[in-house]
Amino acid sequence: MAAAQLGTLLSHIRKLADGQGARTGTDRQLLDNFSSRHDEAAIAALVARHGPMVLRVCRRVLHHEHDAEDAFQAAFLVLAQNAGSIRKPEALADWLHGVAYRTAMKAKRSAARRRNHEARLRERTPSTAAGPTWDDVQAVLDEEIQRLPTSFRSAFVLCVLEGKTVPAAAAELGCKEGTVSSRLTRARQRLRQQLDRRGIKLAALLAALCVAESVGKAVVPGVLAQTAVRFGLLVASGGTAAGLISPHVAALATGVTKAMFLQNVKTATLVLLTVGLFAAGAGVLARQALAAKEQPVGRQKPAPATAREDAKPHAAADKDVLTYGGRVLGPDGKPVAGATLYLSPAGGYLRQPSPSPEYGTTGSDGRFTFTVPKAEFGDQFTVVTATAANHGPGWVEVPRGRKRDDLTLRLVADDVPITGQVIDLEGKPVPGATLTVSQINAAPGEDLGPWLEAAKDKKAKSFEIDQQYVKRYTIALAPKVTTDADGRFRLTGIGRNRLVRAQLDGPTIASQQFCVLTRHGKALELTEFAGRPEYGDPGTVTIYYGADFRHAAAPTKPIVGVVRDTDTKKPLAGMTIQSYSVATGPGSSRIVDIVRTTTDAAGRYRLTGLPKGDGYKIVAIPGGDQPYVVTNKDVPASPGLDPVTVNVELKRGVWIEGKMTDKVTGKPLRGAAEYFSLYSNPNLQDYPGFEGTLLMDRPGGGTKEDGSYRVVGLPGPGLIGVYYQRDSTLRAPDRDDEFGTKESSLRTSPYHISFTSNFNALARIDPAKGVDSVKRDVTLDPGWTLTGTLLGPDGKPLTGVRSFGLTGHEWDGEAMKTTEFTGWFNPRQPRDIFFQHREKGLIGVARPPKENGGSVTLRMGAGAAVAGRLVDADGKPRAGVELEVSFRAKGWRYWLDYPPDHIRTDREGRFRLEALLTDHEFRLSDGKDVLPFGGTLRAGQTKDLGDVRLKPAKE
DSSP: OHHHHHHHHHHHHHHHHHTTGGGSSOHHHHHHHHHHHOOHHHHHHHHHHHHHHHHHHHHHHHOOHHHHHHHHHHHHHHHHHHGGGOSOGGGHHHHHHHHHHHHHHHHHHHHHHHHHHHHHHSOOOOOOOOOOOHHHHHHHHHHHHTTSOHHHHHHHIIIIISOOOHHHHHHHHTSOHHHHHHHHHHHHHHHHHHHHHTTOOHHHHHHHHHHHHTOOOOOOOHHHHHHHHHHHHHHHHTOOOTTTSOHHHHHHHHHHHHHHHHHOOOOOOOOOOOSSOOHHHHHHHHHHSOOOOOOOTTTSOOOOOOOOTTHHHHHHHTTTEEEEEEEEEOTTSOBOTTOEEEEEESOOOTTSOOOOOEEEEOOTTSEEEEEEEHHHHTTOOEEEEEEOTTEEOEEEEEOTTOOSSSEEEEOEEOOOOEEEEEEETTSOBOTTOEEEEEEEEEOGGGOOHHHHHHHTSTTOBHHHHHHHHSOEEEOSOOOEEEOOTTSEEEEOSSOTTEEEEEEEEOSSBOOEEEEEESSOOOOEEEEEEOOOGGGTOOOEEEEEEOSEEEEEEOBBOOEEEEEEETTTOOBOOSOEEEEEEOOOOTTSOOOOSOOEEEOOTTSEEEEOOOBSOSSEEEEEEOOTTOOBOOEEEEEOOOSSSSOEEOOEEEOBOEEEEEEEEETTTOOBOOEEEEEEEETTOTTGGGSTTBOOOOTTTSTTOBOOTTSEEEEEEOSSSEEEEEEETTOTTOBOTTHHHHHOSOGGGGOEESSOOOOGGGOSEEEEEOOOTTOSEEEOOEEEBOOEEEEEEEEOTTSSBOOSOEEESSSSSOOSOEEOSSSEEEEEEOTTSOOOEEEEETTTTEEEEEOOOSSTTEEEEEEOEEOEEEEEEEBOTTSOBOTTOEEEEEEEOTTOOSOEEEEEEEEEOOTTSEEEEEEEOTTSEEEEESSSEEEEEESSOOTTOEEEEEEEOOEETTO
């Protein structure tokens, strides 16, 4: 059979030389063609495309040409055997790289055993211990690269090892160029950190990386490529390999395939950083390589992060990154080695979870350090999360300006798994349904008792008690589980006494969101919103299941249709169709934007996951480059569960483009823009179903680095609402004079702008009918300024201070970089600025200026302090209770966190707070009950509260 095919293959092998085969189709298409039709051209193209990288990996691991060629052949045999089962064909380069590395390592261990056996047959002679060689350095580098997260590895393999450009890699991976660029940057940073811990200097490593990026592809000998293609065809077509494939090659392929199946290991990646590194660089790295023995992939424990001589230069060189560090402890307070770290913004969009990639791991002492580019997270409120086997995750909130390098994360016991069964309305099991966790919440002290007590109140609203008792949460993780043939599932890794928000999906059932408590008990149904029955709105209910539950899922009623241009009737591809709103009745949650799909090339779509019922609406959302307005459509009721057809027509709008700039500095501002049509717009009737720009969903509403924005609006009179992310007090010049304060002057569609304060500016717009685009720049006025200098009690400049309310929104404590400050004020909204030096117990208050451009020298003084002992109703001390600290100024309605946001009572229940403002209200809370205090506090004095019993807030 092989002989008969050889003539056919020769033409493909010739194509390998000039790259024609490598340019034929994507990896996914080539894999499909090969696995389904045993297409010779497909396997030849794959060998041509990825063979150089595979061969380079094998050569670098084995340092022996014949062994490397055997490993090369085995790697492509593994590909042929698994072509139809690769989960992410778009990441084939990463997958092949891991296979090549494992194959080469297996060959290396086999060769080592052979050499040891031969050595025992020879007379032993004394040998001189040699220092680390360049081969040793490669082993260290390769071993650390194996620990890179999959997403980082994929970008690194494509861009560094295969030499692809970022746009080409983004197209291959199916993601944005910025995402690939960010992953590539993180991969380099992570690699540098890991190697620093192994003793390899940063400068030498960067030199190696620089050389690696300029390395050309290895050349695959024609005979070797031809053999790989031929063997691949034999394996794929079921032909016998006996007598053709070397037993050693077959054994390598079999061993790697078996290991992949039995161990379910992650795809390991070998990053080969250099080919013939220049002598100086090689010498530097070789002298720094660790002399540790080689360990199997995934078995070596991560080395602890330790102080380094180059720490300060390193920090200076990385001024464009943010560094997070700290330690991870277990429930017993002991360090946890090998824990994985994640980073996410402090905010969640429950409907569409987006888990964080891995950012680092802890060393043997439980400590960790990782960096992220400032451009990715900026200085926003973030959450660092840690996970480890057999534990529930721990996380810590990092508000803007807080220190990031002294974090302590505590894991919890994971002895209450989430188990259950999904059945249909007839009681039959539902296999293949997926339960995905989108948010994990924790109560203070990891105690859900106060939440359960509040839930007993029949008037309790789920949203309110969740905000009060389980407001700490992480969205970095999105664990999921799929039901088996009996509809059963088991999910671990959450931890006891947690509240998780999850979504259930399945091909035949209605999607639904509900909550699960990781403690045993009966299901609860709490009202989320009361609704307006007189308008046909029954309200919404949140379901809270216990850790073991059975869920009866309603069947889904699919919605199908075609999306076309209103005027040309041409089909529109790439349009997002998603659920918009549907009230499914008492006992169920309102489904809003939890199921979605995309139109194909013919404009067709099929949306599943919605239950049968009335009151449905779906919404069509154009992509960022499609000039159509967002449109919603009612879904008619129909009998049975057959698909209901809803065709959608979208009408082209007008591109509204402009820039947001600061009036004083002229610099661009990062924010967002939203379009509203006035009711008086005569063209509004031409756009039935218009629902605004849906800023949260449609791409393009946010501004770019240069402050530019682009949204779609209607011809005729309307408004652009502009929001500046960094300061909600900024206003457009003369905004109040232009629009007044009467809401009637702002009557808009599709809904009335109820709160003008939601926007920094409301700019009028009136595009002519028939135009494609108009420009509308918006200039924001920062208002009045107050400059000042902070001094200590001794009159000397004071550093280490945190500010509150410096720009009108920074109420979580901003770490000041200098002793000088500039505050911005809306003259119509005066406020105080607070300063605190917690370590020295100092405070200061800057009053709002009476005119623009004021200046003040503020000498900080001693703050007040309070002490007390927390006891229960019987007078016994409450030890180890986590208390939240909050404050508000006189006349304020809202409470704000006051650092330290959380304190913990000691073994006798005692606590102490320092650096308190003297003219403000404070309160302590254990998540359920509160203790108000303040008002009579005096600067420099400590008030003893004595034995303290917390009481319900309403008392």
